[in-house]
Amino acid sequence: MTVAAAINETSPEKVLSPVLSAFWDEPDSWTLEAYHRHDGYQGLRKALAMAPDDLIALVKDSGLRGRGGAGFPTGMKWQFIPQGDGKPHYLVVNADESEPGTCKDIPLLFASPHALIEGIVIACHAIRSNHAFVYLRGEVVPVLRRLHHAVAEAYSVGYLGSDILGSGFDLELTVHAGAGAYICGEETALLDSLEGRRGQPRLRPPFPAVAGLYACPTVVNNVESIASVPAIVNRGKEWFRSMGSEKSPGFTLYSLSGHVANPGQYEGPLGITLRQLLDISGGMRPGHRLKFWTPGGSSTPLLTDEHLDVPLDYEGVGAAGSMLGTKALQCFDETTCVVRAVTRWTEFYAHESCGKCTPCREGTYWMVQLLRDLEAGKGRMADLDKLLDIADNVNGKSFCALGDGAASPIFSSLKYFRDEYERHITEQGCPFDPALSTAWADLPHLEVNA
Template sequence: MTVTTEVNEHSPEKLLTPVLSSFWDAEDAWTLDAYHRHEGYEGLRKALQMPPDDVIAYVKDSGLRGRGGAGFPTGMKWQFIPQGDGKPHYLVVNADESEPGTCKDIPLLFANPHSLVEGIVIACHAIRSNHAFIYLRGEAVPVLRRLHEAVREAYAAGYLGKNILGSGLDLELTVHAGAGAYICGEETALLDSLEGRRGQPRLRPPFPAVEGLYACPTVVNNVESIASVPAIMNKGKEWFRSMGSEKSPGFTLYSLSGHVARPGQYEAPLGITLRQLLDMSGGMRPGHRLKFWTPGGSSTPMLTDEHLDVPLDYEGVGGAGSMLGTKALQCFDETTCVVRAVTRWTEFYAHESCGKCTPCREGTYWLVQLLRDIEAGKGEMADLDKVADIADNINGKSFCALGDGAAAPIASSFKHFRAEYEQHITGKGCPFDPRKSTLWSDQEVDA
């Protein structure tokens, strides 16, 4: 894990804005004592002195947008919760991080779990909730243990439980480990799973803000979204807006992975470019160049080296024809076969489809069959039109966004690398040497 906290005035790293990651490299970073040394729970003290509606307005004015994918304004989502309805309100934190390439929430929870706990208390005060849930991906056992310990410390210190810091707020926090289904990253499927049912997306409306967990008003937020709130409350909305762009203000975690010299987490203002991040990370691996990359994980349309200077904010990436998503920057060099990469991603989506809707259930299956044939040199030119047609019949027509995510890499790879697909067909096989790429395992090479 790469986290740069000390920078030279003239180095590229001066663009970094370590907030959530400012003390990740400390030996006891995950403890309450370490969090207290870095102004921990000061934002909560300020928030509890404000009326709930004022906290919502403050977060809304800060311009904080959801860090889980779509970038919906966090304060506005809180504002949707109906007040005076006589029902319990719930906050659910989506920590089911499972998008291929996305790896920011897990290290955040591992190194700085109290930022999330503090943010949860502030959010629950704002939406008038007395029970919050963290839905964590169950495979992350070390993170689960640290999160349980952080919750225990918070209860012991009076940040959770009855009459928090004398404010009159009572709050119970439950940590729930999911069973590892990708579909449970979709907020309504997550709610079904949390209620003990099979994780499948719900028909909307009603939306979770009206009928969510246990048919009660519910806010579902990403880990990073909630963890960013304490710093905003402590240092001010103007401080937060001083970073990033006008429509995408603030700091965020960029997950840089793939064929780069120094992969890791880089916390920087929204609007930084991949070129700048690569300068900080030592560039692509020695002797190689960038071929294609994803701005927000495998479900976002891929971009190429022509997009190195695209501002990495919601508007900039959207204007380039992709989505910022979770800011999972997967970088692939020229040794990578695009057809093979897209086939592997499609296999993942076919495996993780919940099977509820026909376009996704059937479409991803047939995409895998066709792409495997093309990759192996058994395809025909007509298969390319079939793949494009199936992807088009999934995109925007499936029950949830999983289908859209499966179609995105196919459509974008056709746009930028159709000739490479054709080369697999005319050449009766893959032209790339698997021994020169890290995309293949040793077992596959030997075979």
């Protein structure tokens, strides 16, 4: 489902606000010519006329928060870079989008790579950097090719290279393809990988702003964060703040997937609700209802149909007991076994653990063993408390957030669906498997596919 089509189908309120995705429907959206037709590089011209500190202040005042998960203020992150230290400064764009359910940065790069390139040049001017890197998920070869082509186009017309647009500012941009490791989405592991070492999280402090890439001051930003900057510079901070909520202003991309009628990217203001997005997109698949969903990918605590009206901004989702994360809205209907879903997620985290710290390396392994037994009907009631205990020993005790992400779906699923776990034990198998149980006999009101 395209954004333009969604707007045509919705009410006059026009819930969505396409900016980044405004011309994704055009067949040549990824070219420089198409980007120029939609005010491309106008923000860069304005930014180069500004002092770097004024540019940082503009982004800070706009309220733009990182779109990669944590929601840290982008301008504040830029401000942390020490000035006058005599060291080179670097900008590293994290395009290693590997979080299960997250699919916004890759479509953005595929449809409009110049939005990122323009944002990179503006950000580098602000932090006084002359070399930027894009660390791209290595599996997406078509995106890699388009990004390389867009970089070549930018060099050919003077948006990259020496003396950009006659400003005296020089910038080199390097595109680096990773090797498919989820852990390299963690910013310090990404930096180690970029330097040619095994991708493992670093001990902090020092933080990247002080000693990042090649032990020099470094800003690490998400693709969507940087790609949002040109529109802010071109249209102004007041325009940006006119969307979203007070503490979470602006527009963002929501990735709607799962058991929905029309999965896709929906760009709207922060603070929109899942109910609104489902109304716009056609709802759940016909004949089914929402059972549980993730607001920001599988590493965020899952929510239920009771949370349909939770504002999808950092404060609203946090108050509901989860995290907005990457805004990957995975929706599951009543046919889904929660235990099975959580087991598959935990298997992923156990496989992707770098093994550097004991809580994550050992904890994810043992959580998988318990979950597999529970799913197969071989568990005991005591295993539920044991599972929570192990998750507690992983959560907050790991070297990076991978351990926290592995523990989140376990905590939240047991909070909302403990009875389902218990049924796996008492019925000695998954109640959602017709070969093992007649679980649907007591739910005649539900319409379930055969």
